[in-house]
Amino acid sequence: MTEKSPLIVALDFAVRAELDALLEKLDPSLCRVKVGKELFTLYGPDIVRDLHKRGFDVFLDLKFHDIPNTTAAAVAAAADMGVWMVNVHASGGMKMMTAAKAALQAYGKDAPLLIGVTVLTSMQSEELASIGVGGDALAQVGRLASLSAESGLDGVVCSAREVSVLRTLIPKDFLLVTPGIRPAGSELGDQQRVATPSDAIAMGSNYLVVGRPITRSADPLASLKEINASLGY
Numbered sequence: 001m002t003e004k005s006p007l008i009v010a011l012d013f014a015v016r017a018e019l020d021a022l023l024e025k026l027d028p029s030l031c032r033v034k035v036g037k038e039l040f041t042l043y044g045p046d047i048v049r050d051l052h053k054r055g056f057d058v059f060l061d062l063k064f065h066d067i068p069n070t071t072a073a074a075v076a077a078a079a080d081m082g083v084w085m086v087n088v089h090a091s092g093g094m095k096m097m098t099a100a101k102a103a104l105q106a107y108g109k110d111a112p113l114l115i116g117v118t119v120l121t122s123m124q125s126e127e128l129a130s131i132g133v134g135g136d137a138l139a140q141v142g143r144l145a146s147l148s149a150e151s152g153l154d155g156v157v158c159s160a161r162e163v164s165v166l167r168t169l170i171p172k173d174f175l176l177v178t179p180g181i182r183p184a185g186s187e188l189g190d191q192q193r194v195a196t197p198s199d200a201i202a203m204g205s206n207y208l209v210v211g212r213p214i215t216r217s218a219d220p221l222a223s224l225k226e227i228n229a230s231l232g233y
């Protein structure tokens, strides 16, 4: 179990005023936050600076996927911003991931956690064949998680459904970051491989990424606190 709530709130907003309204209610002791492609494309590094000023640990979820030189430079740029966690697509391969890890060496203990994205939680096994991947989601997640660990990464993004099997394949301290979290009864949206917050923790997730069940709730703070309470925080 992490020292504070394992919750990472996905700040997927297009309208700055809506984000600010939520941030006024959030407290860094309650959760960490995630800046994804939408928010970063709209507001850039300023949004990360603002979140840092407010005291939040920031997961910069830009899922870099490029040649090793470009990915390493992008990850170093993220480290310059002082983010807590950054990620790359594990399907970029070992050369890309080891280059990204090497780029972070210069930051010492201030380096962000480097996480590999395995199979998006919006995908089901059936869809993998159409992108040339043989086998089911679990097999592909296992393959990419092992490759990420061999490349020196700190963990992977996967669905909570894969966590218990992954724990048998990867080092003990390897971090498993799980989106696709849906409290019982909430809408799935485009998520396919889902789990409830308490099941995800029981199966061994280190961090839970939760977006719409909090951000689109009528009372985001109450929804966040309800999830924390269900996990004992």
Ligand SMILES: O=c1ccn([C@@H]2O[C@H](COP(=O)(O)O)[C@@H](O)[C@H]2O)c(=O)[nH]1
Residues within 6 Å of the ligand: 010, 012, 036, 117, 119, 120, 121, 122, 157, 158, 179, 180, 181, 189, 191, 209, 210, 211, 212, 213
């Ligand atoms: O496999 C992945 C990787 C990243 N995500 C991101 O997590 C959040 C989930 O938001 P919800 O609203 O709770 O569905 C979102 O920012 C995704 O970009 C993911 O869902 N799955």
